[in-house]
Amino acid sequence: MDLKVENGCIKEDKGLGWGKSLPVQSVQEIVRNGYQSVPERYIQEIKDRPSSISSESLQASLQIPIIDFSLLAKGDEHETRKLDLACKEWGFFQIRNHGVQVKILQKMKAAMAAFFELPLMEKKKFAMGANDLEGYGQAYVVSEEQKLDWCDLVALKTLPLEQRNLNFWPLNLPGFKEAVEEYSIEVQKVAEEINANLSILMGMERDGLKRHQGELKQLMRMNYYPPCSSPDLVVGVSPHSDGGSLTVLLQDDDIIGLQIKHKGEWIPVKPIPNALVVNIGDAIEIMSNGVYKSIEHQAITNEKKARISAAAFAHVDDELEIGPLDSMVDDPHRPPMYKKIKYIDYIRQVLARKMDGKAHTDLVKIQT
Ligand code: OGA
Ligand code: NI
Numbered sequence: 001m002d003l004k005v006e007n008g009c010i011k012e013d014k015g016l017g018w019g020k021s022l023p024v025q026s027v028q029e030i031v032r033n034g035y036q037s038v039p040e041r042y043i044q045e046i047k048d049r050p051s052s053i054s055s056e057s058l059q060a061s062l063q064i065p066i067i068d069f070s071l072l073a074k075g076d077e078h079e080t081r082k083l084d085l086a087c088k089e090w091g092f093f094q095i096r097n098h099g100v101q102v103k104i105l106q107k108m109k110a111a112m113a114a115f116f117e118l119p120l121m122e123k124k125k126f127a128m129g130a131n132d133l134e135g136y137g138q139a140y141v142v143s144e145e146q147k148l149d150w151c152d153l154v155a156l157k158t159l160p161l162e163q164r165n166l167n168f169w170p171l172n173l174p175g176f177k178e179a180v181e182e183y184s185i186e187v188q189k190v191a192e193e194i195n196a197n198l199s200i201l202m203g204m205e206r207d208g209l210k211r212h213q214g215e216l217k218q219l220m221r222m223n224y225y226p227p228c229s230s231p232d233l234v235v236g237v238s239p240h241s242d243g244g245s246l247t248v249l250l251q252d253d254d255i256i257g258l259q260i261k262h263k264g265e266w267i268p269v270k271p272i273p274n275a276l277v278v279n280i281g282d283a284i285e286i287m288s289n290g291v292y293k294s295i296e297h298q299a300i301t302n303e304k305k306a307r308i309s310a311a312a313f314a315h316v317d318d319e320l321e322i323g324p325l326d327s328m329v330d331d332p333h334r335p336p337m338y339k340k341i342k343y344i345d346y347i348r349q350v351l352a353r354k355m356d357g358k359a360h361t362d363l364v365k366i367q368t
Helices: 027-032 055-061 069-073 077-090 102-117 120-124 176-201 208-213 282-287 343-351 359-364
Strands: 002-006 009-013 066-068 092-096 135-137 152-159 217-225 237-240 246-251 258-262 265-268 276-280 297-299 307-315
Touching (some): 066 069, 176 208, 176 276, 208 282, 282 343
Antiparallel strands (some): 237 297, 246 307
16 A cells, blocks of 8 residues: 655555556656657557558548537437447547536646646656556556557546545645536536437436446546657557546647547547547447447647647446446347456456557457
């Protein structure tokens, strides 16, 4: 167990209990200190290097579904069908009219920017403990040899409110707590409404997924991707799929970074001002018996501007077992494609390995 000394008292670091990541240097600090060339540990193997954004991929980006959330919330049939197709064919979509006020989005962005602007010594007060993944640092560093992502992050348990570990929160940063709290509550309402719609699409009542997932929890991962002198050599976040139920991503309005794998190609998710990006996580892929797809994605960097994003991961109750839902299984036509597993065991497996595309859902796939 990790102990933190704060204001003269020792605090017990309860953390997530999901796994750990080895401490590595801050990338923002490498950039702040000036560097001649990209350090070796960040230079990806040739096969893993991102390709630059082509005009074809930008064209394909226009096909990523855009859903009007206000219609979804009203039960509009056409929009619900669009959601169904988006989750089947893309696993990713953008939402407009999501009801989260622009002011709240802006405050959240400003709070993140202010946090990362702090001097390193200040941020280190909130550093991840040796045995956990909550706090300031980098995630998924499991060996001294692995290549590193060009990214710093702070991960905070945001919901339910009583499960926050405020010793990881920069409480002396004006407005930070208020902004994150307000945004996280609003964005969870969005995730819950989408889950209610997916429940109906999966042949259940609106609260169907809730009954199988428990009260959704939320982990907020705030990413800071510094500019890089050779963006073609590094990745911001390595290809991975998200382990949870749903992810809602807030990204900069004017910088392209996120890319998703679609039909074997990397397609950028071009930001739409004030929209949110939603993607299906592994838990819903498993529960939907593979009908809804948790898609591989990555983030790339650029030469000029730092990019900041907030991924709000909606998580299933740790102790619940996830597996294909009865309504999604129809033996022998559609037999279960995944084994049942306790959610926390799944997440621990995911987090104990270097991010590696879709390798995690493969761990629970029933081989046919
Ligand atoms: C993540 C993620 C993408 C981005 O944090 O899981 O995929 O654009 N982030 O920051
Ligand atoms: Ni992700």
